[in-house]
Amino acid sequence: MKTLIIEDKEYIRKGLCNLLQLIDAKVEVIGKCESVKDAVVVANACKPDLVFLDINLTDGSGFDFLEQTENLLFKTIFITAYEKHALRALKIGAVDYILKPVDVDELKMALKKVAQLVIPEQKQQLEIAKQVWSNDTTKLILSLQDSFQVIDLNELLFCGSDKGYTTFHCRENKKYVVSKTLKEFEERLAKANFIRTHQSFMVNLKFIDKYDKSGIVYLKNGKKIPVSSRKKEHFLSTFLNWDN
Incomplete structure (x- = not known):
């Protein structure tokens, strides 16, 4: 499973990469990016099967990345800090997520869950999550x-x-x-x-x-x-x- 890690902190990228190699030999990390701009280029070129996506990046948000790669078919797992306000749309369960620092058991569960996801359904849920995250408080x-x-x-x-x-x-x-x-x-x-x-x-x-x-x-x-x-x-x- 070709995997792209999009996270603005280098130690998180390295740590997640090491954990993935440790727990699942089928996961191949094809790239590690810290910005929306770089991530879009890598995603379009390499067409990942799975993306680990941080919400707050150096030049935008994880949702900006999703908008610019909407024609690609990949599954998404968010990685984010608990206290960040952006987690508002994710705590409610619209999409799968893991918290920083990444826990190996949570990572295993997220990989198991994502294997069962249907991409079209996930795209709908990501759109709902974006709407809730950005403006709908009701x-x-x-x-x-x-x-x-x-x-x-x-x-x-x-x-x-x-x-x-x-x-x-x-x-x-x-x-x-x-x-x-x-x-x-x-x-x-x-x-x-x-x-x-x-x-x-x-x-x-x-x-x-x-x-x-x-x-x-x-x-x-x-x-x-x-x-x-x-x-x-x-x-x-x-x-x-x-x-x-």
Whole structure:
């Protein structure tokens, strides 16, 4: 599998290359680039089967590279830092990604997953990811076991997390379960008027009916959500000053 690594930090490029050689002899690294310009030239010339793509490059973004190589057929795995805002479109599961520093087990899982991807479907998901990353703050794309589910955050009541899984509870009793922790969605949801009431819960402020001083939030559908003592002060400050 001809592989191109597009990453602006040399030590990441070298480290990823070494790991790929270590875990999979079938992966042939044909190039390592740090800029959109160079990556486009190499991709057009060598036509890779797989691209490891950083979001922030020296002269643009990973999405710029994808736009300029849209006629090529290759699979994509993003590599990026957790704290980067660009990961907003990737944490939700629209495409596969691995975090820096690259973990060998995550890399193995990503390679296994990418082998099962269908390129036309991935292209659609990459386009959705780009839209979410760039401007649409009302949609969330969840990676489910057998599909990608787009949900409207205005229809999402609350999220509950347990043992590494997060369940999204929407209106009309719709539920979606993803194998990611609530922390991975927290920054994204906080920007859409959600608040952490408990280690295991985030609630949409617009669906709160009342707060019981015993430490319980009642939603408009009758659901009761606990407010932990550690989160209580922040919750009350946000809730009482929220302009809906």
